Amino acid sequence: MKKHITIFLIILFPSIALEAQTMQHIPASDSKIQYFGRVNDSDPNNIEFAFPGVSIKANFTGTGISAIFIQNGGGGITTTNYFTVIINNNEPFTLAIKPSQIVYSLAENLPNGVHTIEIFKRTESSVGKITFQGFYIDNGHSLVEPDILPNIRIEFIGNSITCGYGNESSQNPPKSGFSSINQNNYMAWGAITARNLNAQYSCIAYSGRGLYQNNTGSKTGTLPLIYDHVIADESSVIWDNTRFIPDILVINLGTNDFAAEASSSLFTVDSTEFVNTYIAFIEKLRGYYPDAVIICALGVMMNDYYPAGKKHWTRIQSYTTAVVTHFNNIGDELIHYFKMNPQLAPYGEDWHPTIKTHKHMATQLTNFINSINAANKCKGRVSIGENLIASEIRYPLDITTQEEEHIDVTYTWYKNGEIIQNINQPYFTLLDKESAIGHYRVVKDSAGCKYQDKIMVYKQAPSSISKKNYNNIEIIAYKNFYTIHSEIEIDKFEIFDLEGRCVYKKDNINQKIIDINLSNLNKSVYIIKISTSLNEYYRKIIL
Secondary structure, three states, X not given: OOOEOOOOOOOHHHHHHHHHHHEEEEEOOOOOOEEEOOOEOOOOOOEEEOOOOOEEEEXXXXXXXXXXXXXXXXXXXOOOOEEEEEEOXXXXXXXXXXXXXXXXXXXXXXOOEEEEEEEEEOOOHHHOOEEEEEEEEEOOOOEEOOOOXXXXXXXXXXXXXXXXXXXXXXXXXXXXXXXXXXXXHHHOHHHHHHHHOOEEEEEEEOOOOOOOOOOOOOOOOOHHHHOOEEEOOEEXXXXXXXXXXXXXXXEEOOHHHHHHHHHOHHHOOOHHHHHHHHXXXXXXXXXXXXXXXXXXXXXXXOOOOOOOOOOHHHHHHHHHHHHXXXXXXXXXXXXXXXXXXXXXXOEOHHHOOOHHHHHHHHHHHHHHHHHOOOOOOOOOOOOOOOOEEHHHOOOOEEEEOOXXXXXXXXXXXXXXXXXXXXXXXXXXXXXXXXXXXXXXXXXXXXXXXEEEEEEEEEOOOOOOOOOOOOOXXXXXXXXXXXEEEEEEEEEEEEEEOOOOOEEEEEOOOOEXXXXXXXXXXXXXXXXXXXXXXXXXXXXXEEO
């Protein structure tokens, strides 16, 4: 089949009228269009997105198809968005989006029949936001039912490496400076891994962003702080995390934290703050995705030779290992450590990995995921019900998974983060009111697939506990030490136990950053309440 690809440069409104004479408009809201990645569909006919790796798929009949895009970037060397387009699984081609053009012919003269199209955003958020307004297809034709979605879902969280920064370039020494035409997320390690695993793909990545500080030393807009955004640089629309629940999360962060240190001793990476922030971020993700396998990955842009004597590669391995060990020690065995060795020449732009290196990274990760059986979709879940009030329970009471015992299935129970010894059945018995109070978790291991669920047992309904959550508060935890960051001054904070008693408080703080040492409190579950002039923020913590 001979493929003809034509991109037209046309004036806005006359072009739409001209196109409509021979083709019919399929709005972006059509239910047969599939969207992958984070999109703002509050206006379903104007789908907005910015993160790399967002893709649009559809099946259509007829002989041709055009797409309608509005480019919100400037259209320059660093602000032109590019897409990878695949028609009928043929060789992909590249589409440039221009501020002066909105209708793009993607295929012509196809055989009359059913065809597939995928449009994949190669470039990252900083290049500019895109608005998709639908397709044009031949008059008298239509979209047909989309393909069945893959069973596995995988999400990558990272920085420029995961974006695919400069990977289309390959030089030694490398080309200096970012150009969006040389960024190809379709050929980045995350997207390649997703295709290897036949998985749905989501990419939450941004060049220069770090775990607790960016490559400039700034602590504004770090990756954990923008993770909930639909559009990375816009906090007005928050992503509904129930829309995409990954089976596997791959995090590759920290390179930029150390890049800031390389630029100035003012930004020397603090091990405690790094580990604190990482633990808090994983706790947040675990709250969203209780069953996900989380892989804490490292590599490939760091080494122990630059800057001389700083041992960046050794240090980040130590810090990340400490994070994974922390969770494994409290019973979360679904969190893994994965290391990729430093890259070799040639290099992409600004010392980033080339496509060849990305392919090698993807092969390593795919093999690792298969080795830990992370992509195995086992049927079934484990559920132990809703939170309980100790005073309303008739004892003894079994907290139960409602499952029968099987030889090849194990259950590990935890109370307040510690293993309950000698319990390997699908239930745990609460004997009396006083001993029942606490935070329980069960991990079910069935044929190598691990699932977990949690439940709280309160002495009485804690009226002070709220589900309010405000984006201007960030809590970083490491062991019994907590740091609270706020965009506005904190007036006071209070700590409550499960009985609703205030066990610690501090008034008249009037600071945006405060440190709390809770080592004097007993091991248990507590609620921190932070009060500002605008709102109150509550968070559950386990000591």
